[in-house]
Amino acid sequence: MDDVIIVGGSFAGLAAALQLGRARRKVTVLDTGLQRNRFAGHSHGLLGHDHKPPLEILAEARRQLARYPTIRLIKARAESVSGAIDDFRVVTDDNESLRARRLILAYGVVDQMPDVPGFAESWGTSIVPCPYCDGFEVAGQHWGLVWSGPHSMNQVRLFHDWTDKLTVFADGHDISPDVRADLARRDTPVVDGRIIEIARHGDHNATINLDTGAKVAVDILFAHPRNKPSASLHEALGLATVDTPLGIIVKVDERRETSMPGVYAAGDLANPITPPSVTLASSHGAMAGIYAQQSMLV
Missing domain, CATH: 3.50.50.60 (FAD/NAD(P)-binding domain)
Structure with missing residues (x-):
């Protein structure tokens, strides 16, 4: 059993994994590779990485995470989730069944493009x-x-x-x-x-x-088209949400914990502040990782 399963391997998810890996916690990160800002040529405002292509930043982050033996990165989609604190179960699209004590949802949102040519x-x-x-x-x-x-x-x-x-x-x-x-x-x-x-x-x-x-x-x-979560795991878990002017987000407290004990959320999926920010996503991901780790202390 993992300590934490992280659903989503963009800035928030990888930042969470880094904190957990450095605490020697066993982590599996599931990622589809469809990051929200993949359409952007450059990412700005991220200290140390200003004006770099976002996919280049993420590729370097994955290389850095490889030095932590307790982190496993999987290219897969989480199809279903069930369970409760200390015993969550996630099934992937290739039928792999994973179990963990904690969950971090960082699968982001999808911008809903209007039906306007161009x-x-x-x-x-x-x-x-x-x-x-x-x-x-x-x-x-x-x-x-x-x-x-x-x-x-x-x-x-x-x-x-x-x-x-x-x-x-x-x-x-x-x-x-x-x-x-x-x-x-x-x-x-x-x-x-x-x-x-x-x-x-x-x-x-x-x-x-x-x-x-x-x-x-x-x-x-x-432009600010409405968006929606890129997966429905929060619905399957019955998590509380907040309706913002641009779409639904998952409700979290100051520790990034959702309405279900043991489930945390970070990144655009749980960020009420607009516009979106790589810096905030990374910060909230790190917080989710730290608080998830601290919640398992005995």
Whole structure:
């Protein structure tokens, strides 16, 4: 039996594994290799790894984990989970049955791309969600923001630290007169109409085509599509969740423990803060690993 099974081998999961491996705890990490930020050319804001490709950072992390004999990395999907504290059981997609005293769920979320031609193809290059991740490289240029609800006003306020030229695309949303007045006060024009196509130009530039016939070119487009957990193990375990403006996340306490004793969650799956952050995912993963280890002390 393992001490801990970690479901998800991206930044949060590997950070948890590192802490547990250094404590000489027996750990199995299950990973599908479908990290959320695999579409991005570079990862930014991670100390010591700024402006490196995210897949390169993860590959180096896996190489470093190889020196810990109690860590096992498996390329597999967790198909089912059952049990309770001190005796959890996970079955993989190749029918391997694993048991562990603790679980850490770090399988992240999947961004749900709108049915707009060019959107999915531009995701991670011309269309991005996070100014902390990509804002510096396009600072001072013309930014676009796809409005997705009242929370988008926070993005408008945030973006002005990087650029003074911002255009909001209503995309069919009803933006109230008082919010429009606030946007006008900030010299932020609103373009009405639904987006029907995104035409990508190079690494960042894009032209947004609207059903009104208008075409607006921007140097970078920010969007925040809804997301959903990339697996349903939290549902099988009956874990408490939180409904955020962008999707469902797993509820955790200050120790990263979920509503079920012995089950921890980290990364985007349990992060209420937007935009997503590799730094926060790694930090929360390390915390989950440490607290899972401490919960097994006698």
